[in-house]
Structure formats: structure tokens, C-alpha cells
Amino acid sequence: MDPITIPGRVITLRDMRPDDAAGAWAIVGDDRVTQWLSFDSRDQAAAVAMVEGTIQRAQLIPRTEYYLAVANAADRMIGFARLGLTGHQAAKLGYAIGADHWGHGYATDAARTIIDYGFNVLKLHRITAAIGPDNAASVAVAERLGMQYEGRLRDHVHTNGAWRDSLLYSALAPEWSPAAS
Numbered sequence: 001m002d003p004i005t006i007p008g009r010v011i012t013l014r015d016m017r018p019d020d021a022a023g024a025w026a027i028v029g030d031d032r033v034t035q036w037l038s039f040d041s042r043d044q045a046a047a048v049a050m051v052e053g054t055i056q057r058a059q060l061i062p063r064t065e066y067y068l069a070v071a072n073a074a075d076r077m078i079g080f081a082r083l084g085l086t087g088h089q090a091a092k093l094g095y096a097i098g099a100d101h102w103g104h105g106y107a108t109d110a111a112r113t114i115i116d117y118g119f120n121v122l123k124l125h126r127i128t129a130a131i132g133p134d135n136a137a138s139v140a141v142a143e144r145l146g147m148q149y150e151g152r153l154r155d156h157v158h159t160n161g162a163w164r165d166s167l168l169y170s171a172l173a174p175e176w177s178p179a180a181s
């Protein structure tokens with residue numbers, strides 16, 4: 001299957017490559033980032049394995065995961081955005097940006113771009129994001145994109161040594177209006 005490249009407004013989403021390992025480790029090996037994710041920080045070998053596993057799963061037919069690098073203008077991986085397909089025309093959304101690159105609108109652009117792809121190309125109907133209750137930056141991203149708050153999932157993930165609730169946000173295809181964000 002040909003690698004995917006999806007241009008956003010300021011970033012590009014693309015399939016991961018082996019040379020993304022260092023960029024991936026700068027994200028998933030950083031406690032500033034992973035304290036908000038559903039997994040603990042990973043060492044370098046685990047980051048390499050993550051990239052290799054992602055590249056392999058991208059080849060599966062049918063494809064059930066779109067785990068894409070967020071690339072900057074220099075084509076360096078500075079974050080990731082992921083749609084994990086679940087059930088019928090539905091997907092779970094995840095995203096992260098390396099801490100040194102926060103505050104430039106990259107997550108908003110990455111999430112907008114992958115949701116747009118999910119609805120327009122993959123023909124999904126529903127996309128959800130489960131966000132830690134204290135994660136104000138991620139809540140801001142979801143709300144800026146017009147995602148709707150649905151409720152609180154109790155003890156939804158076990159991360160950083162403790163159970164954590166999640167706030168569930170969703171976007172539905174008939175409501176989706178990327179131009180508004």
C-alpha cells in the first residue's frame with residue numbers, strides 16, 4: 001500500500017518511517033507528554049519498536065489504524081495523530097505534540113486534518129476522544145474543533161501508576177465543519 005500523506009494548514013500528516021524513531025522517542029519518552037497519555041514514558045528501544053510496529057500495522061488489509069506522524073515544514077516528526085477504527089464507521093482519536101513544539105496550533109491542525117480524513121476519505125460516522133479531566137490543552141483542542149462533550153468515563157485508563165477518569169468528546173460526520181475551527 002502506498003504511504004499516506006495528508007497536508008494540513010501548517011503541518012503534514014504522513015505514515016511513519018524508520019527514520020522517525022528519534023522524533024517518536026522525543027515525544028513518547030518525555031514525561032511532560034506521557035503524563036497526559038494512556039501509557040507511561042517509553043525508553044529508546046520501545047520507541048523504535050513502536051515505530052516499527054506502526055509501520056507493520058499500516059500494511060494490514062483491511063487497515064484498522066491510522067497512526068500518523070505529525071511532520072513540520074522540514075518533514076521532521078514533531079507529534080502524532082491516530083485514528084483507531086472500532087466497530088462500524090467509528091474511530092478513537094489520539095494525538096500528541098512534542099513539548100518543545102506546544103502552543104503553535106499544531107495539535108489543532110493535526111486533529112482537524114485526521115478527523116477530516118476520517119469523515120471524508122474513510123467515511124466514518126463517529127470519532128471520539130477520551131481526555132484526562134485535568135488536560136486543559138487537549139480539552140481546548142477538542143472544543144475548538146467543535147467536538148461535543150458526552151460525559152465522564154470513570155477509571156477509564158490506568159496510567160502513571162493510577163486509575164484515571166476520561167472526559168469523552170465526539171464528532172459526528174453530519175455535524176463536522178472544519179472551516180469553523
Ligand SMILES: CC(C)(COP(=O)(O)OP(=O)(O)OC[C@H]1O[C@@H](n2cnc3c(N)ncnc32)[C@H](O)[C@@H]1OP(=O)(O)O)[C@@H](O)C(=O)NCCC(=O)NCCS
Binds near residue numbers: 101
Ligand atoms: C494537548 C496537546 C496535544 C496540544 O498541543 P498544541 O500543539 O500545543 O495545541 P494547540 O497549540 O493546537 O492548541 C492548544 C490549545 O490549548 C490551549 N492551552 C494550552 N495550554 C493550556 C492550559 N494549560 N490551560 C488551558 N488551555 C491551554 C491553547 O490556548 C490552545 O487553545 P486555543 O487554540 O483555543 O488558543 C499537547 O499539549 C500535548 O501533546 N500534550 C500531551 C499529550 C496529550 O495530552 N495528548 C492528548 C491526549 S487526549
